[in-house]
Structures are given as C-alpha cells and as structure tokens.
Amino acid sequence: MAKQIRYGMVGGDLHAFIGEVHRKAINFDTRVEFAAGCFSRDAAKNDETAQEYCIDKSRVYGDFREMAAKEAARADGIDFVVITTPNSTHYEVAKEFLSNGINVVCEKPLCFEISQAEELVSLAKEKGLLFGITYTYTGYTMTKVMKEMIAEGKIGKIASVNAEYVQDWLINELSPVEGAQENLSVWRKDPKYSGISNCVGDIGTHIENYVHYVTGLKIKRLLATTNTFGHALDLNSNIIVEYDNGVNGAYWCSQIAMGHLNGLVVRVFGELGSLEWQQEHPDYLRFTPKGGAPQILSRGDGYIKEKAGATSRIPVGHPEGLYIAFANIYRNFVSALIDKKNGKSVESADFPTVSEGLSGVRFIHAVVDSAKNNSAWVEL
Template identity: 35%
Template structure:
C-alpha cells in the first residue's frame, strides 16, 4: 500500500549528536529521518572537533548559531529558544549513549539512540524510568526491523502457520574484521576498546540485531536462561570478543541460538533468522531482504516477495514502491524513523490510544538488548555456564 504523502502534520524539530562528515551511520540517520518530511534538521553537535562540526552543520543547511560545540550546550541553547528542538538522535560511540540520552530526556526531548542503549542493565532501567515518567519516546535503531517481510513473518507465526515453535536460529556473522582492521581504521578502533564499546564487541554490535528481529516475530517467546561462549580470535581485542555463540532456552520448551561474529571470513553480512515450527519453517536473510522463505514439511519450498498482494496487510503498510523493485536498508530505516515520528507526535498530544497501536524498537527493546548482552558476558566470563535471564 504505497502512500506518497506519508508524513505527520508538522515535522519535528530535530538535532543530531555525532554523525559527522565521515560517519556512515550519521548519513543513514539523516537519510532515514528526512525522507518522509517527519523531521526537520535544525541543530546539532556533529563532531568532537567543534570547528569541523560547525562547518559540517552549515553544509547541511543548519543555522551556524545552532551548530553547537557539544551536547550540553546543544540542549541548553535549544531550551532557551521558542523554536527549540523536540527530538535528538544520538550517533556516537557506545560509551557516551547513557550520559547523552539521560541529559536529553531530562531536557524534555524525545531520543533516537544507537544501540546498545548503554553499558549496564541498571543504566538502561534508569533511562526507562526517566522516559516513562516524562512521557518521552526513546527509539533504538534496530534498523533491520523496518523491512516489511519481518511483519509478514510475525503474522504467519501468530496465525499458527508454522505450528508449535520449536527452534529459533539467529546469526549476524560477517567477515570484515577477520584481521586487525582497527590498526588502520579510526572508525573501528572504538569498537574494540572496552572503555568506549562497553563489556562486549560483537554481542552488542551485531548479535542484538537478530535478537530484536526474533522479539518482533515471536513476541510471546520469553528467554528463561542462556549460555554463552566468546572468543577473541584477533588476540589484541581481548577481553572483548570478535566471535560468540549463545544458546537460549525459552518458556514452553523452545530453544534458540545466536552466532555473533566479525571474523566469518568471506561473509558479506550473514544476518539470518530461521524460525522452525512443528509443521513449517520461515527464514529471512538481510542480504535478500525482499524475500521470505517459507518451507512446509512435505511441500515445495516457497519464496514470498515483498509488495505482493498475497501478503498480510501489515506487511504492505510500509511499501514505498511496487513489487519487483527492491527496497533496502535506507527504506527500512526510514520506516522506523516514520514510526518514531508518529510515536513522538502522539506522546506530545497525549494520545495514548494512538501510541498503543505503534510498534517500533522502543525503550523496552533497548533495555532487553542490554540485558541480553549483560547475561551473555556473565555466562561467558563464568566459563560458559547457564545463567538465568
């Protein structure tokens, strides 16, 4: 269902912290947020180097007076303006997420934060308490959840087309860091530095992505305990892992596994989710995001295509172009940013009924991602033992 006028009534006045000129993720944030005219970029603290950040902000069309030196001056400066910002995106290294998000919420702002939300479950729960008490929206950029066929999988599972769920196999295992690329790349250096990345590398960086997809597809499936082992195949990365295996047990008897890796040599992305039931299985691969494999025992395998009329209405809501034309990462992120905008607008209007109808990676998803990483690290550091979730 293509909607060429997709937008909210009034664009949200929006800023960025981080996401400067050389930031790949910053470009993705802006491309997604601005696509449906739901946000207007009016301010920012784009770079650790204030002069470089100011120059970049001006290139983006931001008023020089609203290109700030850091997030503190950004929030203070905008608070004093009648046209001050309503929302901010945090596109900075992991170690800064908690402080910036907390300050933004306390300034009365909605937040879109890169994952992981923060380092510890205690920090994550603090952010949730502030967000809920102030009626502020926190969106977490699990961007792959914006692909439409994730919704199709959710609806098919809910309708019982797979039968009883028995196994969930998750992986995000690329090969781009199979060598110590961080010695040559500043963008990679912070990811393997515990001071900046936190208690994990690939568990938090890639493993939480398919984990969230499983939460969307299988909202009733709850982890009761897990076991994790992790390795640093590039030894200089220790104590942070560049490869990890996690086993999970769910309520009701289903089991799951997650392979998180940056050293799967030769793999471009390797993010897949396969859900196996008593009658059939589903599989989605982010390198082929417009297709969903559906395999019924005893019947020929099917491939469901994005945009086709046989899909569930929920899987057609975010279509931006007709079937056969491939949609990709920027469209998926734009779908999430549009949902973030709808939620922020509803929160500002006090429309709790509308908020209840919106699904997006929210503060609760952010908390669960932090919880999962914390439990995985606890298990691995204990020698690969089962720990209660």
C-alpha cells in the first residue's frame, strides 16, 4: 500500500551528523515515504546517499531550488521537506520550499536574522503550511510529564529556573593540541555558516525552548556574558533571564566544560516542589514535593498520565533515547499533516513550530547584544 505522506531532505549526506538521525526517527512510524533529496553540494556524496536510500534518480537534485520547483510540480511530489544543512542556509531553503507550497521541518537555529525568522513565520501562515523546528528534547516522554506536572500545579507557583547545556567537544579551542583531528561540525565556529553565535545558537537555544515548553514562561528580558577565548564566536555563555511574570532564571551553555558530553539539565523550583530532568538520563524525572523526600519518576510507570505515556514506545526499564524523542516530534508533525489534508484542525498539535524558531533567533540576538554591551539588560 502506498504511504500517505512523502518527504524529501536537503542536507544530511551519509557523512553528516543529524540528517541520518532525522531519517531513522521518521522511520520509527511507518506512514512516510522517503522520496527525494538534495543531500550535498558535492555530487558524489549526493548520489551515494540517494543510492543508499534507493531514491529514484529523477528525484535526486543538485540544487535545492530545482528540488522545490520540480517536487511542487509533480502529482506525487513531497508533502514536506526536512532541512538539515548548516545554519547559514536554513532561511533560503525554507523560504524556497514554502514559496513552492511545501511544508517544512527545519533544524534549529531557524536562521540568522530576526527579520528573516519573522518573514518565515508570515510566509508559512500566508501559505497555510506547517513548519516544524526540531527542538529535539521536547520529544522525550519525561519532558512531557514535567510539562503536565507543572501545568497541574504539582510544584505550585514557579519561583526560579536553573538550566544548563554543557559539552566539552571544543575543549581544544582553549589550548590547541598539535595534530588533533577536527570533526565535521567545525563549521559551527565560523560566522559565515553559524551566524553571530556558536554555542548560544547551537545549544543555548535548546535551553530557551525547553524551559518555555515545560513551564510556558516567556523571556521578557535578559543579561549575559559570552566567552570567545580569542576565537570568532562564543564557546561559553552565562545568561540571567527575567520571564514575563517577573521570575528569574539562570542559564549556562558551554562547549568547553571538561567532562561534560551532552549535559542538558533543567531544574524548575516552585513554592510546592521542584522538578529536575537530565538529558543523559532521559527516562527519569526527579520530583521533590515540599516537605517530602526526593522521588525518581520513570517513564512507563502506572502514574504516568495517558497523554505523556503515549509517547513512550517500549516498556520502562528498556532505555529509550534520542531517536524516540525525535520520532515523537515527527509522529505529531505527520499526524498534523494528515489531519490538515483531511480538513481537520491542527491547532493542538504538539511539535515545536516556526514561532518557537523565531523566539530562538530573538534569544540569540539578545544574548549577543547584552554581552557586547557590558551585560546590560536587553528586552526581547
């Protein structure tokens, strides 16, 4: 039986990092056919990737503009495109596909400029197209449990937020190591590909989005320091935020935090309790009720509510992981696409949208502006 939905990808050749994760995540659910691609500007890598996935030769494109136009003209053209190129190209690729009437899923950060992000929000609305952003960590079951518990008042009124996303993969930037091999992701250090920020754009935006997702709080203003250690872009940043309800939060993102691999940790403190979630142990959530002992809640247990529990794919005790978090975002996006095709409302669909992408771009600019201005408060 033919699949209900078709997708294509820009970027993500076999040597790239995140494109393959997207493909695997989409495949967890079986409703989508992988039909077209422009995986690299390098023709050999483009062909090699297409062959690996048995993509018909007529649907392998050397240029994303040609792909958008030709796919839009086909009766069996793709329903959505997945953009997994470096940051510098997100805006033009997304705009091209939206202009051709094709729904989009784009990697974060959405684009370089706030005006570009606003344009993409307007264009998606004007064309009536879905636009998802892969803020991956919102797809985990225990993230959804955290969101539900906060909404139900389990920790009461929020008093403070503390979150960090720390890695050490750029530690050699502090003191170069002769002959050390650089990995594929080094474009992140180059403003031409990364934009005005490296670390804040790459991982700080995940904190910004995650905290908003679980708490509903919006940042009103922030002040920040960034550290470049003599390089073009930031490798470490400390950020104090003030939300629209006057509560403060402290964020730290770093790529030079020795001994930390992919340490996204989010702690929310309320008048009646606190919650803490760690990306490296994603199946667990630490809940401390006021006056009670800390409790470790786990995915798939009976006390996990139906809605959040439905995002869990295998019984508790069998670790899930990043692929499932990604797959949950895609499952909701694809369900929304099918609903939209069938004329149903997609208002309550649970996936990060282009509006969250815009918030991320505003966040990056505010952090960089504040750091440049002696850590002055910057309104968002």
